[in-house]
Amino acid sequence: MTTRLSIRDVGKRYGDVEALKGCSFDIEAGHIVAIVGPSGCGKTTLLWGMSGLHSLTSGEILLDGERITRPRPEIGLVFQEANLLPWRTIGKNIRFPNEVKRTRPDEAWIAHLLARTDLTEFQNRMPRELSGGMQQRAAIVRALALRPEVLLMDEPFGALDAFTREEMNRLVEEIWLENPTTIAFITHSIEEAILLSDRVVVLSARPGRVLSDYPVPFPRPRDHEIMASREVFELTNAIKADIYSQTPASRKAMTA
Amino acid sequence: MSDDAIPEFGSKAAGGGVGLGSVSLGAGGGRTLAEIAVILLVAVVIIGGLEFLLGWYQVPEYVLPKPSAIAAAFVKELPNVAPHWGYSVVTLLSGFGIGAGIGLLLAAVITQFPFVEKVITPYILILVTTPMLALVPLLILRFGFGYTPRIIAVSLATGPMVMINAATGFRRTDSAKIALARSYGASVLQIFWKIRAPMALPMILVGLMVGGIFGLLTTVGAEMAGGGFGLGNRLTTYSSMIRMPEFFAVILILSGMGILIYVIFFLIGKKWASWET
Numbered sequence: 001m002t003t004r005l006s007i008r009d010v011g012k013r014y015g016d017v018e019a020l021k022g023c024s025f026d027i028e029a030g031h032i033v034a035i036v037g038p039s040g041c042g043k044t045t046l047l048w049g050m051s052g053l054h055s056l057t058s059g060e061i062l063l064d065g066e067r068i069t070r071p072r073p074e075i076g077l078v079f080q081e082a083n084l085l086p087w088r089t090i091g092k093n094i095r096f097p098n099e100v101k102r103t104r105p106d107e108a109w110i111a112h113l114l115a116r117t118d119l120t121e122f123q124n125r126m127p128r129e130l131s132g133g134m135q136q137r138a139a140i141v142r143a144l145a146l147r148p149e150v151l152l153m154d155e156p157f158g159a160l161d162a163f164t165r166e167e168m169n170r171l172v173e174e175i176w177l178e179n180p181t182t183i184a185f186i187t188h189s190i191e192e193a194i195l196l197s198d199r200v201v202v203l204s205a206r207p208g209r210v211l212s213d214y215p216v217p218f219p220r221p222r223d224h225e226i227m228a229s230r231e232v233f234e235l236t237n238a239i240k241a242d243i244y245s246q247t248p249a250s251r252k253a254m255t256a
Numbered sequence: 257m258s259d260d261a262i263p264e265f266g267s268k269a270a271g272g273g274v275g276l277g278s279v280s281l282g283a284g285g286g287r288t289l290a291e292i293a294v295i296l297l298v299a300v301v302i303i304g305g306l307e308f309l310l311g312w313y314q315v316p317e318y319v320l321p322k323p324s325a326i327a328a329a330f331v332k333e334l335p336n337v338a339p340h341w342g343y344s345v346v347t348l349l350s351g352f353g354i355g356a357g358i359g360l361l362l363a364a365v366i367t368q369f370p371f372v373e374k375v376i377t378p379y380i381l382i383l384v385t386t387p388m389l390a391l392v393p394l395l396i397l398r399f400g401f402g403y404t405p406r407i408i409a410v411s412l413a414t415g416p417m418v419m420i421n422a423a424t425g426f427r428r429t430d431s432a433k434i435a436l437a438r439s440y441g442a443s444v445l446q447i448f449w450k451i452r453a454p455m456a457l458p459m460i461l462v463g464l465m466v467g468g469i470f471g472l473l474t475t476v477g478a479e480m481a482g483g484g485f486g487l488g489n490r491l492t493t494y495s496s497m498i499r500m501p502e503f504f505a506v507i508l509i510l511s512g513m514g515i516l517i518y519v520i521f522f523l524i525g526k527k528w529a530s531w532e533t
């Protein structure tokens with residue numbers, strides 16, 4: 001297995017707020033890694049560092065052994081909010097990356113993605129005419145449309161209802177099974193993390209570092225039977241316990 | 257998180273037709289046919305009422321001419337007024353073009369340098385708040401009675417107004433949207449044209465509209481101050497000759513021009529900036 005992304009002793013401060021400190025882990029090529037952790041622990045900060053959107057205070061992040069210092073064409077990013085451009089129609093939002101890169105959009109692929117996300121009829125609508133969940137789906141289509149080799153997603157399905165969320169999870173799984181790219185995504189849903197990922201990385205409270213790193217060895221596609229199994233249940237509880245150990249209340253209880 | 261949220265399909269998508277919402281440009285907004293009919297009816301009532309009352313009380317024409325007299329004067333004098341109308345339009349368009357062009361350019365450049373912007377803004381504010389009309393006598397002394405002093409005054413009246421509004425627009429940087437463009441490798445120029453400019457457009461249109469109205473005001477004022485041509489000059493001429501119907505006919509043209517400026521930018525806003533509600 002080759003390492004695609006390598007996060008090495010990464011630290012990031014915003015003024016006197018220390019968001020990340022000594023955060024290290026690797027992501028193998030063709031793996032899906034879920035990043036979980038308490039709110040405000042620096043997950044978004046880490047992902048922006050991986051995408052080359054902002055600089056690090058210390059440490060480095062490597063893509064194929066090469067230090068990331070600016071956005072890389074191999075990497076696609078889905079933002080925490082849909083982040084659609086409100087003055088463009090959905091269709092033009094989805095083709096915005098091609099416009100910036102001056103490349104021809106892969107229309108057949110886009111049509112397929114739109115159909116899978118139930119957005120085909122909404123191409124000519126403005127973002128404000130869509131519900132929050134639909135906007136987020138459009139943002140995911142925008143990222144997938146370029147077929148990035150490495151996909152980074154910041155709580156991509158957080159705004160979606162449970163049914164749509166599962167639908168989207170299946171879409172990602174299906175696309176990944178066809179063509180196993182490297183995916184790192186942040187989520188607040190442990191179930192989602194286990195359903196999709198090869199590994200779950202748990203970050204500590206701020207400043208974020210790796211608290212624990214669980215392999216998720218279940219075969220794919222992970223149907224309801226697997227997701228209801230004893231092993232999944234135990235893994236869920238272990239991850240939950242790690243995250244709860246990082247909430248202010250429990251940390252106070254531990255030091256008291 | 258929202259695992260158990262109720263699906264929210266369609267609710268927003270179904271409502272609200274495309275782009276009918278009012279733009280931040282003004283009180284406008286969609287009107288039904290019935291509403292338009294009522295507005296026209298009110299106009300008919302006011303004009304008819306004026307006609308009747310002015311006749312009934314035998315108000316002398318030099319105080320306030322009847323609408324019918326104004327209309328007749330408008331038709332009769334149009335051939336004489338039309339060239340002056342043209343001169344005013346030339347003054348307004350050139351002054352507005354120069355002022356707005358420089359204002360937009362300055363706004364786009366200056367907002368990239370926060371320090372420069374901080375230093376310059378108070379001076380721009382002074383330019384916005386000072387009535388540039390006051391400079392016209394001085395400009396006439398320097399440049400004579402031709403177009404030059406007028407066009408300078410008009411651009412001085414529109415430029416700062418356009419600039420200050422456009423700068424407000426360009427300053428509204430949404431870092432997530434800029435990050436989005438950057439994540440696809442967008443250049444500084446692409447970020448400007450594809451993110452900053454469209455984001456600033458609603459404010460730019462407000463600036464252009466107010467600047468346009470300011471420009472019209474300054475055009476007429478400058479024409480009244482000196483020089484033998486332009487609609488403002490017609491106003492002074494007709495009033496000195498106590499030709500009130502003709503005087504009001506020119507006023508009518510001026511308010512028509514003002515409304516036109518508003519409508520143009522309102523429509524542009526509706527077409528290109530209606531995403532902002």
Ligand SMILES: Nc1ncnc2c1ncn2[C@@H]1O[C@H](COP(=O)(O)OP(=O)(O)OP(=O)(O)O)[C@@H](O)[C@H]1O
Nearest residue numbers: 014017018019038039040041042043044045046206
């Ligand atoms: N641009 C910024 N300027 C200053 N502080 C920031 C900035 N961005 C993030 N922070 C701080 O850094 C910390 C980590 O933020 P980050 O957004 O990475 O957390 P997160 O784990 O993604 O949180 P959430 O789960 O709520 O999205 C927070 O305390 C936040 O206040």
Ligand SMILES: [Mg+2]
Nearest residue numbers: 043044080154
């Ligand atoms: Mg976040």
